[in-house]
Amino acid sequence: MTTTPRYHHALLLVPLYVSLAWLGMWLAAKPPSSLTVVWLPSGIGLIMLLLAGRRGLPLVLLSSAIANAGGWLYFGGSWGTALLAGLLLAPFDSLQSWLAWRGCGAPRRLLHDVGGLQRFFWRVCLLPPLLTTWAMYLINHALGAPATAQGHLAGLAMMTSGDCLGLFVVTPLYLVLREVPWPRLAGLTLKIAALVALPLLLAQGVHPWLIWLLGLTLIYVAIRYRIVGSSIAVALLTLASLLLLLSELGPQLAYEHSLSYVALSLMILSVGLAPHCIGLVIQQLDDVNHTLEQRVAERTRALREVQKQLETMAYSDSLTGLGNRHAFYIRLQEEQERATRRGRRFALALLDIDHFKRINDSYGHQTGDEVLRAVAVLMQDSVRVIDRVYRWGGEEFMIIFPDAGADDAMVPLQRICQLIGMQPVTTAKGELYTSVSIGVTEFAGRHDAIDALLGRVDALLYQAKRDGRNRIAR
Incomplete structure (x- = not known):
């Protein structure tokens, strides 16, 4: 059977599960302890199932069997007792991990919001240990585990709170830190470790009441670094509290060590x-703001597109794609001001398609539109890049020639006149021949008004028509 990469990842957690279990048992043997305050393997077992699904159950079963058997041997049990402990306790460890896994639902939604946090606490952290640790506690005592905790209820409470805390600490780290790059994770952990250590050191060195500054520290970390920071902070706080309690440096929360550990877990x-x-x-709130910013950006882009379309409609001729009369007036005024300021000149030409009314009457307005588009394309292809062609109205067109006099404009205008007269226009009704009449003049200086300029070029166009059409008048 082919294994998936996620199953291989879960398989790599087996030695981590066993190592953490043996570490917890070793710490439990240290005075004044009798059981460890946090059972990290409970969280590792859940991660195995999150990685491999149901196929991870045998891995949890194997890890628990090895861990429990090794623990009994460490505490002085026989080989037979160790093997029996591994066989009896492993199914309940696996059941606990399975119940926590089922309680997760969709892992990506587990710590996505406050509702997911509630589900995580009740259905992942609390309910699975409550349903399984009582059986494991009874098995331990039936096999003859030394009852160093005062009272079965206290021992059961320690096991339950330890498993619950293990799930509470390890699972968020896995869920939120798997998306964080390792360099950022290392730097973030160092910053948060310094913040968490400060109130603990103040409580030890100055006054025990300063431990309450820890609450403010955790709130600051959560505000500054969100759920990623709070997950790291809780894990570091658990580790620091465990070390302080085992060293008998931390505040004793109860007279009995077993109850101290339970109280510490609950805290x-x-x-x-x-x-x-x-x-x-x-x-x-960040996600909502980000979503709103994206929507605003999308709406802004859409409005800009609409604005561009409106500007195109306002300044462009829809039939030919050339600038319309409004755009022509704006450009003509700009060119007049520029020429006046710099002492330059520019030429202006007015073109009219000869006998265009006959084309519309004989072939229809659709064919006339095809002729207009073809003439517009030919004019644009015949002038310089800096020259601008506009549709003046009907079958009339304007061309502005910046930094050019009437003599300079004659070269492209003659080319236009010849090409239109010689090349037929291909339409749906067949090939049609047409011609243009052109009037051209130039800006005469700062005292040359726009109206006078337009009047001259219009008069020259009619002169070309009177002289027989298909020609240029200047």
Whole structure:
């Protein structure tokens, strides 16, 4: 059977599961402890199932069997007792991981919002340990585990809170940090470690009441770094609290060590929920703001496109794609001001398609439109890049020649006149021949008004028509 990369990732967690279990048992043997305050393998088992699904159950079963058998041997049990402990306890560890996995639902939605956080706490962290640790506790005592905790209820509470805390600490780290690049993760962890360590050191060195500054620190971390930061902070707080309690440096929360460990677990769970909640709320606000910004950007782009279309409609002729009369007036005024300011000249030409009314009457307006488009393309192809062609109205066109006199404009205008007269226009009704009459003049200086310029070029056009059409008058 072919294995998937995610199954291989889960397989790599087997030695981590066993190592963390043995580490927890070793810490439990250290005075004044009798059980470890946090059971990290419970979280590792859940991650195995998140990676490999149901196929991860045998891996959890194997990891638990090895861990429990090795633990019994470490505490002085026989080989037979160790093997029996591994066989009896492993199914309940696997059941706990399976129940937590089923409680996750869609993992990507688990810590996506406050509702997902509630589901995570009740259905992933709390319910699976409550349903399984009582059986594991009974098995341990039936096999003869030394009862160093005062009272079965206290021991059961320690096991339940330890498994619950393991799920609470490890799972968010996996869910939120798998998307964080390792360089950023390392730097972020160092910053948060310094922030968490400060109130702990103040509580040890100055006054125990300063430990309450830790709450403000966690809130700041959640606000600054969102759910990613709160997950790291809770994990570091758990580690620091465990080390302080095992070293008998931390505040004793109860007279009995077993109850101290239970109280510490409950404290970490309670303190950890607040920054997670704050981080998720702010993250949701960030997501909403990001979504709104995207929508605003999309609407802005859409409005700009509409604005461009409106500008095109306002300044362009829809039939030929040339600038319309409004655009022509704007450009003509700009060219007049530029020429006046720099002492330059420019030429202006007015073209009219000869006998265009006959084309419309004989072939229809659609054919006339085809002729207009063909003439517009030919004019644009015959002038310079800086020259501008406009549709003046009907079958009339204007051309502005910047930095050119009437003599300079004659060269492209003659080419236009010849090409239109010699080349037929291909239409749906066949090939048609036509011609143009052109009037051309030039700007006479700062005292030459626009109306006078337009009047001259219009008169020259009619002179070309009177002289027989298909010609240029200047």
